[in-house]
Amino acid sequence: MGIYLTIVFYSAIALVILKLYIKLTTGWCYSQVCLKGKTVLVTGGNSGIGYETAADFAKRGANVIIACRNKDRAEAACEKIKKETHNQDIHYKLVDLSSFASVRKLAEEINQTEDHLDILVNNAGVYNVGNQLTEDGQQLLIQTNHYSPFLLTNLLLDLMKKSKSRIVNVSSLAGMAAKWIWRN
Ligand SMILES: NC(=O)c1ccc[n+]([C@@H]2O[C@H](COP(=O)([O-])OP(=O)(O)OC[C@H]3O[C@@H](n4cnc5c(N)ncnc54)[C@H](OP(=O)(O)O)[C@@H]3O)[C@@H](O)[C@H]2O)c1
Known part of the structure; x- marks a missing residue:
């Protein structure tokens, strides 16, 4: 009984600390900052955090581009954002972050069509995909979540330097934990 009470006690303390930390x-x-005249690019903007982020930018008047890997899901998300926010300046580009060629193609398109890019949100990501390799011979997770956003960001840097721009990398508490484990 004593051991169970101890486990419950320390678990409760850990939970309180975690809650406090969060x-x-x-x-x-x-x-509520007005984003009229600003161009934003959100990867994985067709669902989850990416969708909500894109919709919030749209609500504030930005020209929003969502970069997605599936045309149907991208189109559906664009239509939904337009309907929800009454902003018609919502577009999509196709990209598969598990392919460097696809990332290069997206960057080339953006560099050609946009004369400024004010916000880049590297949001798209995967987890729990096992040990698969991509066509580039990299681990699927690390290429999708890290290498491709890094490549995309670098390929868009010159464009982003044309305005006072901002890059947001959506991450995870798991990333912090991994950093801590590697450090120790
Ligand atoms: N939600 C959480 O609690 C949580 C916690 C920690 C970290 N995060 C991070 O937050 C970000 C968004 O998470 P979420 O919960 O909103 O996830 P989600 O709903 O699963 O959205 C992930 C997005 O990434 C896209 N995506 C996945 N692989 C892709 C690829 N190869 N190329 C292009 N797009 C790809 C997905 O496209 P499809 O729709 O086509 O699959 C989807 O749009 C991720 O980076 C995730 O790691 C989330």
């Missing part, structure tokens, strides 16, 4: 380090973005 409360102190995270928050909801209530920004």
Whole structure:
């Protein structure tokens, strides 16, 4: 009985600490800053965090480009954002982040069609995909979540330097844990 009570006690303490940590380090973005005239690119903008981010930018008047790997899901998301936000300046580009060639193609298209890019959100990501390799011979997860966003960002840097721009990398607490484990 004693051991169970100890486990419950320490688990409760760990939960309280985690909750406190999350409360102190995270928050909801209530920004109302007008984004008219700004161009934003959100990878994986057809669902989840990427979709909500793209919709929020759209609500604030930005020209939004979502970069997605599936045409049907991309089109459906664009239509939904347009309907929800009454902003018609919502577009999509196709990209598969598990392919460097596809990332290069996206960057080339953006560099050709846009004369400025004010916000880049590297959001698309995968987890729990096992040990598969991509056509480039890399691990699927690391290429999708790390190498491709890094490549995309670098290929868009010159364009982004034309305005006061911002790059946001959506990450995970798991990334922090991995960093901590590797360091120790
Ligand atoms: N939600 C959480 O609690 C949580 C926690 C930690 C970290 N994150 C991070 O937050 C980001 C968004 O997560 P989420 O929860 O919103 O996930 P989600 O709903 O699964 O969205 C992931 C997006 O990434 C896209 N994507 C996946 N692989 C791709 C590829 N090879 N090429 C292009 N797009 C690809 C997906 O496209 P499809 O729709 O075509 O699959 C989808 O649009 C991810 O980077 C994730 O690691 C989320």
